[in-house]
Amino acid sequence: MSPPKQPPPLKIDAMLDDAETRILVCCGSGGVGKTTTSAALAMRAAERGRKVVVLTIDPARRLAQALGLGELSNEPRRVAGLDADGELHAMMLDMRRTFDEMVYAHADPDRAEKIIATPFYQAISSSFSGTQEYMAMEKLGQLAATGHWDLIVVDTPPSRSALDFLDAPQRMSDFLDGRMIRLLSAPARAGGRGLRRIVGAGFQLFAKAVSTVIGGAMLADASAFVQAFDTMFGGFRERATATYSLLRSPGTAFLVVATPEPDALREAAYFVDRLSTEDMPLAGLILNRTHPVLARLSAAKARDAADNANGPTLAAAVLRLHADRVELAEREDRLFSRFAGAHPEVAVARVPAVAGDIANLDGLREIGARLAADGYPEHERSAALGAAR
Amino acid sequence: MTSPGWPAAFSGVRLHVVSGKGGTGKTTAAAALALALATGGKRTLLIEVEGRQGITRVFDTAPLPYEERRIAVAPGGGEVRALAIDAEAALLEYFEMFYRLGMAGRTLRRMGAIEFATTLAPGLRDVLLTGKVKECVTRTGRDGRYVYDAVVLDAPPTGRVVTFLDVTRAMADLAKAGPIHSQADGVVQLLHSPQTAVHLVTLLEDLPVTETLNTVRELDAADLRAGALIINKVREQWLPDRSVAPAADGRIDTARVRNGLAAAGLDLPAEVVDGLVAETVEHAVRVAAEAAALARLDSELAEPMPRLELPHLLGGVDLGSLYELAEALVAQGVHVRQTSGASA
Ligand SMILES: Nc1ncnc2c1ncn2[C@@H]1O[C@H](COP(=O)(O)OP(=O)(O)OP(=O)(O)O)[C@@H](O)[C@H]1O
Ligand SMILES: Nc1ncnc2c1ncn2[C@@H]1O[C@H](COP(=O)(O)OP(=O)(O)OP(=O)(O)O)[C@@H](O)[C@H]1O
Ligand SMILES: [Mg+2]
Ligand SMILES: [Mg+2]
Numbered sequence: 174m175s176p177p178k179q180p181p182p183l184k185i186d187a188m189l190d191d192a193e194t195r196i197l198v199c200c201g202s203g204g205v206g207k208t209t210t211s212a213a214l215a216m217r218a219a220e221r222g223r224k225v226v227v228l229t230i231d232p233a234r235r236l237a238q239a240l241g242l243g244e245l246s247n248e249p250r251r252v253a254g255l256d257a258d259g260e261l262h263a264m265m266l267d268m269r270r271t272f273d274e275m276v277y278a279h280a281d282p283d284r285a286e287k288i289i290a291t292p293f294y295q296a297i298s299s300s301f302s303g304t305q306e307y308m309a310m311e312k313l314g315q316l317a318a319t320g321h322w323d324l325i326v327v328d329t330p331p332s333r334s335a336l337d338f339l340d341a342p343q344r345m346s347d348f349l350d351g352r353m354i355r356l357l358s359a360p361a362r363a364g365g366r367g368l369r370r371i372v373g374a375g376f377q378l379f380a381k382a383v384s385t386v387i388g389g390a391m392l393a394d395a396s397a398f399v400q401a402f403d404t405m406f407g408g409f410r411e412r413a414t415a416t417y418s419l420l421r422s423p424g425t426a427f428l429v430v431a432t433p434e435p436d437a438l439r440e441a442a443y444f445v446d447r448l449s450t451e452d453m454p455l456a457g458l459i460l461n462r463t464h465p466v467l468a469r470l471s472a473a474k475a476r477d478a479a480d481n482a483n484g485p486t487l488a489a490a491v492l493r494l495h496a497d498r499v500e501l502a503e504r505e506d507r508l509f510s511r512f513a514g515a516h517p518e519v520a521v522a523r524v525p526a527v528a529g530d531i532a533n534l535d536g537l538r539e540i541g542a543r544l545a546a547d548g549y550p551e552h553e554r555s556a557a558l559g560a561a562r
Numbered sequence: 563m564t565s566p567g568w569p570a571a572f573s574g575v576r577l578h579v580v581s582g583k584g585g586t587g588k589t590t591a592a593a594a595l596a597l598a599l600a601t602g603g604k605r606t607l608l609i610e611v612e613g614r615q616g617i618t619r620v621f622d623t624a625p626l627p628y629e630e631r632r633i634a635v636a637p638g639g640g641e642v643r644a645l646a647i648d649a650e651a652a653l654l655e656y657f658e659m660f661y662r663l664g665m666a667g668r669t670l671r672r673m674g675a676i677e678f679a680t681t682l683a684p685g686l687r688d689v690l691l692t693g694k695v696k697e698c699v700t701r702t703g704r705d706g707r708y709v710y711d712a713v714v715l716d717a718p719p720t721g722r723v724v725t726f727l728d729v730t731r732a733m734a735d736l737a738k739a740g741p742i743h744s745q746a747d748g749v750v751q752l753l754h755s756p757q758t759a760v761h762l763v764t765l766l767e768d769l770p771v772t773e774t775l776n777t778v779r780e781l782d783a784a785d786l787r788a789g790a791l792i793i794n795k796v797r798e799q800w801l802p803d804r805s806v807a808p809a810a811d812g813r814i815d816t817a818r819v820r821n822g823l824a825a826a827g828l829d830l831p832a833e834v835v836d837g838l839v840a841e842t843v844e845h846a847v848r849v850a851a852e853a854a855a856l857a858r859l860d861s862e863l864a865e866p867m868p869r870l871e872l873p874h875l876l877g878g879v880d881l882g883s884l885y886e887l888a889e890a891l892v893a894q895g896v897h898v899r900q901t902s903g904a905s906a
Contacts, residue, residue, distance in 0.1 A: 204583075204584060233768075333584070383679045466837075467837035467841050468836075468840075470834055470838070482826035483825065485802070486822045486825075487801075487815075487822055488819050488822025490801045490805075491819055492826070494841060494845045495838055498841055500877070501876055528848055529851060
């Protein structure tokens, strides 16, 4: 059997140092480490001398504290305690406030107040699935427009599928453009004759059914909102389109984060394929939380020896936990090889799981070092970990 | 406090709702629970509601239509059936029942009208889904007995599960009258009765434990019954308790390890021994963190909760190992009481 072909390495430092790299977007399915990776990359870039802002979304409490993000501020704040001449600024997305600001930017104050006061707006701006993605894009557009930053690192919202980040703004747009609301609230007038012919009387019935079930008041409310929104909508759509083209511009690169698990890697594969059909640039895959074997000794040999040890000695425990780790690492390698086999061109950086919590800047710096080293950095390998990898 | 095992009262529960933080193993645990409850000649139904075809992935079968299908045979002659409820299909079905939309239904669905209606009133979706669940739980056969000895629901994650189950609140969003209201009353009754238990899957990690504790409080506030904690991916602890703390601190007697290895017949180069020691430190840090997470559950839960454990399968989960997980649950006491006829 020939050894599996190694994927091309993802050269993190070269990417971070390159002045042409202006925007990095970290995507991936839920819980794989997008927020942690974004913060670690931003911090590393700053410590290598760039002026960086990281836009985080719902960071875990301890990570937020490490970045000095006490409460939502919706504007970048400088992070203290870095070892370098670069600058790191961090912010946490406040989706509600970003939405409000957008409304104020596109409507006169009176009208804006009115829109914001409707219960329907309140619902949409806080709980419609896709609002967070849309607002993250909006915020990215704003940050890019200031021209302040050498590098913007963008975290993406927690979601099942990495694709949501690309799809949600379109869904949101479709929703807000109001065709359906108009159809439902006044089916006789809206929609155009062609459409009415297709669905015929069924639609009238459906509209009636919907309004009986969810209440006429809700529909009327939605309809009023859409009317008020109509004039602003062009502006919204334009903004979203502009941000989209930003994502396609040469200074932007996507990083897809995955853990060595079947679901996460499958999502990563979908995402990689989608980027390529959309002509969006992929920098590479970050395989996060791996468990590489640190000692060259097979699982079978370790278990045999543990059985030979006289009683439950420390050495027997060491051998058994090593055997488990070898099995885990083999599974992770197998899962990753499957991905790499189907996507041989995707560059990869592997980040071994850190034991314990990532609760401060040192923790982030450590992740950054592992990212750049595609594994354990040299100092650790020689000191704590012995030579083997 | 938490206490290991399956309390007797749970064997009379008819609807087992399984939630947990995303990715903690809800679908896996729900599948194992459905198998465990079916063990010994029972019939259970495993339901999913998020349109993700998670059940078929676990059981390695073709995608489920909106229809109950047998997907597994349980040890001792039981069977597990599965149903993937499709909210849009359920809404259409519902509209059909009362308004006779005819062919237009399908066109409307293609246009996105159905999705739109459920977006406008998110509670509507939940009411329809829980309505269908209730129908399955209470359905009886010609002999007057329940068709299913127990129903297991692979529910939305902790962030959404309380809203999902709080049908009363969802109904407040919807029109005040109409057929949907009379249906919802029965659902509310079932979900708040001792016939329903909401089990929470968690890992012994900081974030999932925090979410679990929050969810227990939310369930309580909504007057819903928290069931068992299902601790998933429990890994083997090889180090003796007293060695964990020093090892996590990096205090491992390398000479003692080397001598022990030699005594077991292994004469290893220094760098391999160093590697083994480094792995041991990581193992100890993890074990200590897990113990701390469990201690947090023990100390921060206001009411004691039963606790079930599922081992971490190093090779991942496949159909065969699902039976192992089910067996582990049975060994911890999971079972269904012999059902009498339906009384409702
Ligand atoms: N390399 C790593 N080693 C150990 N723990 C890690 C690593 N990367 C991330 N984690 C931990 O994993 C958890 C999830 O990480 P994170 O919040 O960054 O994920 P996410 O993808 O942003 O999640 P979400 O989809 O919920 O936003 C956190 O507890 C984090 O500390
Ligand atoms: N006990 C276990 N041992 C090993 N792997 C497990 C175990 N339980 C679950 N897994 C794996 O963890 C991953 C997540 O499990 P699962 O899909 O059941 O979680 P979930 O909570 O339903 O996720 P989601 O929130 O995406 O619905 C899967 O790859 C599954 O195979
Ligand atoms: Mg995140
Ligand atoms: Mg699931």
